[in-house]
Amino acid sequence: MAAAPRILQVCAEIFPLLKTGGLADVAGALPGALVAEGADPRVLLPGFAPILAGLQDAQEVGWLPARGQVPAARLLTGLLPACGGVRAYVIDAPDLYQREGGPYADARQQPWSDNPLRFARLGWAAAELAAGVDPFWSPEVVHAHDWHAGLAPACMRALGVRAGSLYTIHNLAYQGDFDAGVFPSLGLPAVQFQPDGLEFWGRVNFMKAGLYYADRLSTVSPSYAREIQQPEQGMGLDGLLRARAEVLHGVLNGVDPAVWNPATDVLIPARYDGAKLAGKARCKTALQQQLGLTEDAAAPLFCVVSRLTEQKGLHLMLQALPALLARGAQFALLGSGDGWMEQAFRELASAHPASAAVRIGYDEPFAHRLIAGADAIVVPSRFEPCGLTQLYGLAYGTLPVVRRVGGLADTVTNCALENLADGSATGIVFDAFDAGALDAALRRAQALHQRKTDWKAVQRTAMACRHDWQPAARDYLHLYHLITDARR
Template identity: 60%
Template sequence: MMMRVLHVCTEIYPLLKTGGLADVAGALPVAQAKMGCDARVLVPGFPALRAGILDQELVAELPPAFGTDAIRLYRGFLPGSRIPVYVIDAPELYDRPGNPYADGANHGYHDNYRRFALLGWIAARMAEGLDAPWRPQVIHAHDWHAGLAAPYLKAAEQAAGHRLAGSVQTVHNLAYQGSFPGHVFGELRLPWHFFDVHGVEFHGDISFLKAGLFYADKLTTVSPTYAHEIQRSEQGCGLDGLLRSRAGDLAGILNGVDETVWNPATDRLLPKAYDTRSLAGKLKGKTALQQEAGLAIQNDAPLFCVVSRLTEQKGLHLVLEALPEIIRRGGQIMLLGTGDASLEAGFSAAAAAHPESVAVKIGYDEQLSHRLIAASDVILVPSRFEPCGLTQLYGLKYGTLPLVRRVGGLADTVVDCSLENMADGLATGFVFDSFDAAGITAALRRAFALYNRKAEWKLVQKRGMQQQFGWDAAAAEYIALYQQIAV
C-alpha cells in the first residue's frame, strides 16, 4: 500500500521561490513518488501558486475563519512533475503584493499569524478527511509557517479520541520562528490549555516553530551537523533545551540537489553545456559572463561568486572585508543577491570603485544564478551558521569549488584542500573555522594557490562534480521515518 504523505509549505519551485525551501518542496515529493510514496503538497493561495498550478478542481468550501470571508480548497498539479498540490484560496489573506511574507517595504504582514495558522489548520482538516478520497497518513510540516499543523492535528485527535495521522516538523532555519504576541492566541482556534510552556507559548508569546517542535511526532533538520548544533545554546535560538529533550526524535537528513534542474550537462540556461569529460563549456560561460557584467576578460585568475540573501547569517561582511585581498591578487568577484541595505551598499560601492574586478546584481534572478555559478571558479558561502546550504552543492555539481565555513551542512558536504586531503583524494573545496577576516583570508590564499596548479585544480573540480547529492538518499530516509509514525 502506498504511503500517503502531505507536505505543508509556503513556496515551491518552479512557481514561487524566495529561498532553498522552494527547491526542497519541489524536489523531495518527486523523489518520494518515484519510490512508491503518494506524496502531495499543501500551499497557501499566493497569486503565483494560484496561477501556476495546473488543472485545478474544487475540493471543498469552508465557512469564514481566521479573518477571511471565503475559503476554498483546490487540487491541481505542479507543472513538470505532476505532483498533486492542494492550494488554499483565501484572497483576503493571500492575494497581496510583495513577497509571500512581507509587503513591498519588507515589513511582515500584521496578520501573518492568521495567514499561516490557516495553512496548519487546513493540514489538520486534511487528516480529518477534508478531501474524502484521500487522507494523509503523515503530515510533514516545513519551517515555522507550517508549525501549527502538528498542534491542530493534536487538538483534532484529542477531540476525536484516536490518532488521525503521524506528524513531522522540519526545521530549515531555526533562526526564523514565527513569533507573535500572546494576546492573539484566542484567534487561533486551539484549546486554551495549548497556551502553555508545554505547548505553543514561548516567553509570553506564541511561537509557531516551537509549537511544531513540541507537538510533532518526529523532528528533522536539513543536515546531520546542524541537528547537533541546534541542541547547544550557541545555535539553539532559545529552543536548545526543548530540542535536547527531544533528541531521540530528532534526525538530521541532508538536503539533495534536483539534477533535473541543476546539472551542467543538461542545463539549458548555460551558453554551453559541459561535464567532467570536457570543461570547455565552463570557460565559455566565464568569458560570456565577464563580458556581460563588465568585468575584465581574463582567465589567469579565479572568478569568485556569491549567490545569497544578504544577511549577517551568511557572513557576507567577511566577503566585503576580504575584497581587497581578492582584487590585490588579480581575482574577480560577482555577487547576486538582495537583503541588508548596508551590505547592498557596500558591495555596490566596491563595484563602482573596481568595475573590472567586482560586479554586483541586487535582486534575485534564477537564470542568472545558474549562469553565474557555472561560470565561476569558486563559490563563497562563509556563513555564521548554515542548516544545510544548497549553493555549495550546486557549486560542487558545476565544478565551482566551494569556499565555506565549517558549520552545519557546509561541514557535511565540503572537504578542505589540505595537503593530507589532497593526498588521499578527498578534497573538494576550501574550509575555514574562525568567523573573522583572518579565517576567510587564509582560505582565499589556499584557493589562489591551488588555482595556479592547474592539473590539481581540475582533479578537485572533477571530484566535486562526481559527488552524489541527489534526492534519492534523503527521500528514502524520510520514508523510513514516516513508517515509524504513519497511521
C-alpha cells in the first residue's frame, strides 16, 4: 500500500477548544483517526482566543504576506494537547480574530462585517502552507472544511501550487455568500470572479469556490451527497454539483468513542453498556430530579439537543408536544437559535413544569447527561447532512426518532415489524416533513416503549452499532490517494 500522504485539515473550529456545531467535532476527531491509519495530518485554524490558549510549545513559522486587503499575519505552529496532541498551524492575527462575541458573529448575533477578509486569510494561509511557507513540512493534500475554508482551493490555484485539494461540505445551507464588492479586497485574480469560479448570481460565494476549484468533493453522508444534486436541497448549487458528480463522495461522519461512550463517560451519573442497562435507569432518575420533572420510570422521556431552527424541524416539535405530553410522556430540550422558537419552548415548559424542561444555550456536560438520561432523542430535520446527535443517541441506547433524510436515513433503521423480527431496528423513522408524521412517529415510539422486551432489544442493537471514526478515516485516505495519484 502507498504511503499515506501529508494532510492539512483547514477549518474554523475544533472540539473541545472552540465549538459552535458538528464541524468542531469532526475537526477534533478526524486527525486522530487518520494518525491511527498511518497518516500525517496537521490542522490549520484561525487564531481565536480559545485556540491560541490551547496551543502549546508555540513557535513562529513565519509571516504570511498581505493579499489585496487581506492583512499580513504571523503563522504559529505547536501542539493542541486537548485535541489529542495534533500538530496545528494557527494564524496569529489579533485584529481579525481577537474580539468579543462568537467566531462568526458579535454578541447580538450579527455576522462580523469583515468575515470575507477574516476567512480569506484562512484560505490564503492554506495555500501558502501548500506553497512551502514552512520549510520543514508541506501538505500533499489540503482538506478544506465548509465555507470558512472555501477559498483555499481558489487560493491554491492562484499560487499554482502542486498540492491537491479536497473540499468537504458540512452544510450546503451556509455558503459564505457576500456582496460582489468584496471581491477586489480578497487578493484573488480577477479571472476568478466569473460563473466558472467564485461568482454566484452576481455575488461572491466562498463555498462555490471550494466546489469549483477543489480536485475532489465530499460531504458527510452518502444520502446527502445524492440529495444536494437535486433542486430541493441543492441550495442553488445543484447544477454545479451534478456537473462534478464523478468527483463527489459521501463519507459518513463518526463519533469519537473517547468522548461519547456511556461505559466510560465521567460526565454522566452512572456508567452502563448494552449488556447492563441499569445505569441508564439511574441516569434517567437523576435527570428527572435535576430538571424538576416527575420521577416516573414508566414515562417515556424524549429529548432534543439542537440548534432551534426551521431546518432542524423544531417548529414541528412545538406542534406535536402538547399531544405528546397529554399522552403521559416527558420532554427536555437543550439548544438555542431563532428567538421566537426559544421563547415558544420556554413558554411550553413553563406551562408544563412537571413534564417539560427547556435549557437555552449549549452546555456540553449537560448534553451528555441529557442524552444518557432520556429514552429517545428527536431529530425531525427538513434536511440533515449527517447529524451527530442521533449517533450519540444510538451509542447511549437513547432511541432516535428521525426523519428519513440525509445522514439520518443512513444511520437509523426503522422499527418496522420485519426489522424488529430480524433484530436490525435501531430507532423510529418517518418520511413527511409535517407535524402529523412526527406525531405518528412519537406515538410509535411510545407504543414501543411500553413493550419493554422489544424496547431493550432495540436499545442493545443500537448500542452495538459501530459509528467510530476509523471507517471514515479509511474512506478519506482513499480520496487522498486518488487526489495524489492523479497529480503524479
